[in-house]
Amino acid sequence: MTDGRPDPDDLLQVVKEETHRSGRGQLKIFFGACAGVGKTFAMLQAARQLHAEGASVGIGIVETHGRRETQALTEGLPVVPLKLVGSGRPIKEFDLDGALASGFKLLIVDELAHTNAAGSRHAKRWQDVEELLDAGIDVYTAVNVQHLDSVNDIVGGIIGVRVRETVPDRIFDRATDVVLVDLPPDDLLTRMSAGKVYLPVSIERARQNFFRRGNLIALRELALRKVADRVNADVRTYRISHAIQKVWPTRELVMVCVSAHRSQEALVRESATLAKRLEANWIVVHVDQPHQGDDEQARQTLFNLAATAQGMGAEFANIPGQDVTQTLLDYARKRNATKLVMGNPAGRNVIPFRPRLAERIARANPEIGLILLGVQGTGGQPLRFRPERTAPGYAKALLIATAACSVGAFVANLLLRVFDVANIVMLFLVVVVFVALRLGRMAGAWASLLSVAMLDFFFIEPRLSFVVSDTQYIFTFALMLAVALMISQLAARLRSEARVARAGERRASALARVARNLSGVIKIEQISTICEEAIAPLFDARLELLLPGADNKLVATREYRFLDLSVAQWSYDHVQEAGLGTQTLNAAEALYIPLKGPMAPRGVLAVYPGDQPLTTNPDDRRLLDACCSSIALALERIHFVEVAQDTILRMEGEKLRNTLLSAVSHDLKTPLTAIRGLAETLEHPADLSEGERGELARSIRMQADELKRLVTNLLDLARMQSEGVRLNKDWHTMGEIVGSALSRSAPVLAPRLIRADLPAALPLVEVDAPLIERVLINLLDNAAKYTPPGSTVLVRAGTSGESMYLVVEDNGPGLPGADPEKLFEPFSRGQKESSIAGVGLGLSLCRSIIVAHGGTIHAESRAPHGSVFEIRLPLGAPPEIESETGHD
């Protein structure tokens, strides 16, 4: 062993470590050829040893079947209690939630292939185990070879009984460890005769067959082969992941061609084994021919077939096409398939002289590898499926065809007086086309025969007899029958193609409509509406969108009886379908489909079919999946639009704040600097004259007043921004507010002439008085700042129409700039680099306040000079005042 090969133990170590690093639990399978080889025993022994070493080991479920030695092994090991499941007669089942919450690092979960009692979360125990592994818990489990999906058929052939409880091969393949628990058949037989072997009920019937020595040898061989394959695969995986082999051929792609027939499941299973041997990817392909119609049973079979294939790791494709051979070859070329697998039908050709599909393919493309697998009961054309109309359906169609021919004959009888027989033939052909188009192939053929018969019987001499006098007519009949049959075939095909096309088109256009609607959506509520109005009718089901709220918990937008949020949450958390018609939590009333966006799951769609069964039509399912993808995309788009908007808002807020901060810090620092300097000068009064001291002190006071104004405006603005503009409105007289504002502004306005012109009979206005006063004070301050001493400032008010106007005007230099509206934008000041302090806060605050009152504020320059600020406030309906006479 010095050829440089890595030590297998090292390899296993690597795999183990890799699994561990990925955070997923490790699965160890105790694998046996059949019941009674001692898997549970071996598993418990291993667990006990770990437990003795101090590992955190617990028993999830163990089937001891009452055997004492096994029972003894479980003693001393901690147990996750079983739970009762199901209504009526509850059954003790493995408690998945309890196990997840138990905190054990390693759990023993016996009987991997077990089918859970109805009402459990998952249909199968292997799904429970998957969830444990996903949660990072290691699992020891046991399974027999006959329960593996891929060998199910083979075992069925050996023991004569199909095992229903199967485990997908990928579980077996992905297990970290597989321990073969082997017992030679002779020993097993000895144990059995000693009564030490328990058999599941399903196999009990076949007990005599099952434990034949030949069977046991065959099963043992199967088990050994399985384990040997696995070890090979392990090593190869290691090689690939470590690039040991320099040249690695591109992976093969095996394409398995199936028809919609139950027997094809065996073909799929065989192909799975084959693909694995070849280490190839594989696809299962079915050609959807137009004439297959809408047979529900076939659809169901196909759907099951797809599920089986996907369960075994294959991709499934249902491709539409008229010519099977060509469609398959095109698809194979497109996907670069290297081998085609098809069933080798045992029966005779259905259509004589027509080469079988395999031959046709081989002829059309001799290079492609073709593998024919003998599969029992495939029968007939492997890729053909004959739609079977029900007997009553046929009877009805034939009856209508007969009636149509009769009507044709009657009309022909009327026309015969005018036209000759040749034209009558045409009339019958028209009837045949009509029947074939409306009623299909069979009715068309019947109509053809009937037409010829009627023509002979009613219109050809001698009439009312099938006897033909002129032998020429025999040729006419033969020709007419041939033409009629041909026409009816063509018409029927046309009809079925049209139908398939219509169905396809209906789905395509529905999807296009949904996608188009969703593409324009900007709110989540709109998606809900689209689900309800556009998507739900397609499936004749009710749909509900469940979206994650805080902490990723799903929230229903509406309360529906059918909704089960815990199932939805599971589906969302695991990004897997759950509920009705799935393998998980299928007791739920609705199907829950996770909406997988490209970045993350965005929610769950609940599909509630009501009283009808959930659609299993693969085309419908594809359409539903496509709709879900579209919804997920729309949700993701909305999510990112929101994120983007938030960011933009934050950025704009940031920008505004920065502008404000720099403006405010400038305007605050200016008076502060002045105050500080002036005060420092005053600290040495000896150097100053009496007059200078007074002058300095006055300057300090004026700077302080400026600061006060600034701070007041800032505080008001901050309050309005944080609380929104909350108005404390009451009915006021405008005179009072103006009076208050004028008296407060008087010191600033001092060297100017101030006039107020308010009519005595102004009505009451409903305003927040201190805020309106603030507006006036700001306007008056503005006038004080931008007009020279000696100017006149006039405040006047009045009513016009439905509003009260309030005007502050001056005869100063007027407003700067062309657009006075700009003055009301935050932080704009009339003159740049003005020496006059004050952030442009004042006017923007004014506008916010007036707008909050439902009013307007405008500014304009007045010719020849001066500026005008006009406020308009809406006049409400002032409250009634009781007349004074009534009061005295």
Next chain:
Amino acid sequence: MIKPRILIVEDEADIRRFVRLALEKEGMNVFETATAEHARIDAASRKPDLFIVDLGLPDDDGKTLIRELRGWVSSPILVLSAREHETEKVEALDAGADDYLVKPFGVPELLARVRAQLRRSSIVSNGAAASSIVRFGDVTVDLATHEILRFGEAVHLTPIEFRLLSALIRGHGKVITHRQLLMEVWGPGYSERPHYIRIYMAQLRQKLEDDPSQPHHLITELQVGYRLSGLEISEGSTPPSNSTV
């Protein structure tokens, strides 16, 4: 002449300092305290003629202190508040304060308010034989006969206008809140209709002020109440005290 005794309750030392300096220059006797607790002790021991109380004290709310003092002290209380909110002022006035000043305030304004309050309180406490005639600006009011003269000419007031005017006169320049005025003039049941006062105040101004939009006597304290400024009372005369306030 007895120096008026003033107690300043204010936690900010610099404000105490300039208020003290300004008042002492006016010949007043000033005591300082920084907490409500000390204020209670000083109020009992110093017996001040006037309190200047800051609303935001470190150990208690100024309004609580005012309410407590009002229980056993009749001296005027002048409130200092940095809080711009009108409800604060109204609450302080309703608690028993006589006037308020919003920070930052100027020294002249402070002195004017202090003098006005001292004058009012001395009139209220000394006044015995009351003349019923008062004067403000060009207006003479005879509270007994309800006669009002402006520039020597009779002015007719409606009964409510007169009751409103006399309520303000009885306040002696103290700020009277809307609620107090409504109670006094209209009676209970009208306390939620401050627009009544506004209407009648506007009418009073039209009749008694030179420029009603820039009043000199009937002063609005926006959102708080009203004050009559410039009231002159002839020697030895006093209107009946405003006992309901």
